[in-house]
Amino acid sequence: MNAYSGKNAVITGGGSGIGFATAKLLVDAGARVVITGRSQATLDAARQRLGTNATAVRGDVSSLGDLDVLAARVRDELGTVDALFVNAGITSAMPFESMTEEVYDQSFAINVKGAFFTVQKLAPLLSTGAGVVLTTSVANVMGMLETSVYAAGKAALRSMARSLSRELLPRGVRVNAISPGPVDTGILESSMPQEAAERFKAARVAENPMRRFGTPEEIARAVAFLAFDATYTTGAELVVDGGVTQL
Numbered sequence: 001m002n003a004y005s006g007k008n009a010v011i012t013g014g015g016s017g018i019g020f021a022t023a024k025l026l027v028d029a030g031a032r033v034v035i036t037g038r039s040q041a042t043l044d045a046a047r048q049r050l051g052t053n054a055t056a057v058r059g060d061v062s063s064l065g066d067l068d069v070l071a072a073r074v075r076d077e078l079g080t081v082d083a084l085f086v087n088a089g090i091t092s093a094m095p096f097e098s099m100t101e102e103v104y105d106q107s108f109a110i111n112v113k114g115a116f117f118t119v120q121k122l123a124p125l126l127s128t129g130a131g132v133v134l135t136t137s138v139a140n141v142m143g144m145l146e147t148s149v150y151a152a153g154k155a156a157l158r159s160m161a162r163s164l165s166r167e168l169l170p171r172g173v174r175v176n177a178i179s180p181g182p183v184d185t186g187i188l189e190s191s192m193p194q195e196a197a198e199r200f201k202a203a204r205v206a207e208n209p210m211r212r213f214g215t216p217e218e219i220a221r222a223v224a225f226l227a228f229d230a231t232y233t234t235g236a237e238l239v240v241d242g243g244v245t246q247l
């Protein structure tokens with residue numbers, strides 16, 4: 001039951017959805033976890049549910065200053081890090097004709113720059129044998145409507161999993177990507193009107209070979225595998241999508 005006893009993990013975007021499910025899985029299996037996010041209320045609620053083996057540090061991954069604060073807190077709380085789940089992200093679903101510079105810049109600032117500098121700032125704390133997992137998306141290989149900016153950012157992360165793997169290999173650190181298909185976490189509703197989100201979700205279910213969304217817990221199990229158990233795997237992408245990009 002305590003498979004991850006003595007292990008330390010950091011999860012960006014760990015207060016909700018896939019990040020929270022991963023934090024819960026790891027804490028339940030004995031790990032100590034630091035979670036981050038921008039909303040203090042979300043972090044407080046998550047911390048309450050996770051218990052004393054979890055620490056919440058408020059911060060915005062698109063701010064390098066906040067990432068410095070996170071790294072300092074992680075060093076104080078955990079010392080070293082065995083699993084770094086670079087998961088914070090936003091969707092910015094919008095037809096390409098209506099895309100604005102502001103939304104484009106915010107999407108890349110959080111999903112791409114934020115992920116890159118999260119790894120850079122926390123790298124000094126990674127232990128030998130540590131696993132870094134970047135959350136990309138099946139959107140990185142699909143031409144879905146209204147996802148051009150989001151998908152391009154996620155494709156950048158898929159690429160970074162390869163190049164950062166090469167750079168961190170001499171330190172014995174593995175870097176892999178998790179590529180979820182549709183998971184009903186509320187992320188869509190936070191970035192588009194309810195009606196559009198419902199339409200988008202119905203289309204995802206209809207096209208999926210399993211005719212359903214995945215659960216955050218199904219993604220969390222794959223993340224834990226990549227972070228801790230996939231000791232001969234680096235630079236890879238694990239697709240967890242009900243088969244939508246495979247069948």
Ligand SMILES: NC(=O)c1ccc[n+]([C@@H]2O[C@H](COP(=O)([O-])OP(=O)(O)OC[C@H]3O[C@@H](n4cnc5c(N)ncnc54)[C@H](OP(=O)(O)O)[C@@H]3O)[C@@H](O)[C@H]2O)c1
Nearest residue numbers: 013016017018037038039060061088089137182183185187
């Ligand atoms: N759900 C899906 O269908 C799906 C599919 C493929 C990939 N993904 C990816 O999976 C990851 C997790 O998404 P989710 O579905 O679990 O949705 P979610 O519950 O909205 O999780 C996103 C998390 O990221 C945090 N976050 C967003 N911007 C941030 C920032 N600038 N700084 C720090 N934290 C930030 C959010 O917290 P705050 O808002 O409090 O900051 C939230 O906890 C994302 O990268 C998403 O792109 C999701």
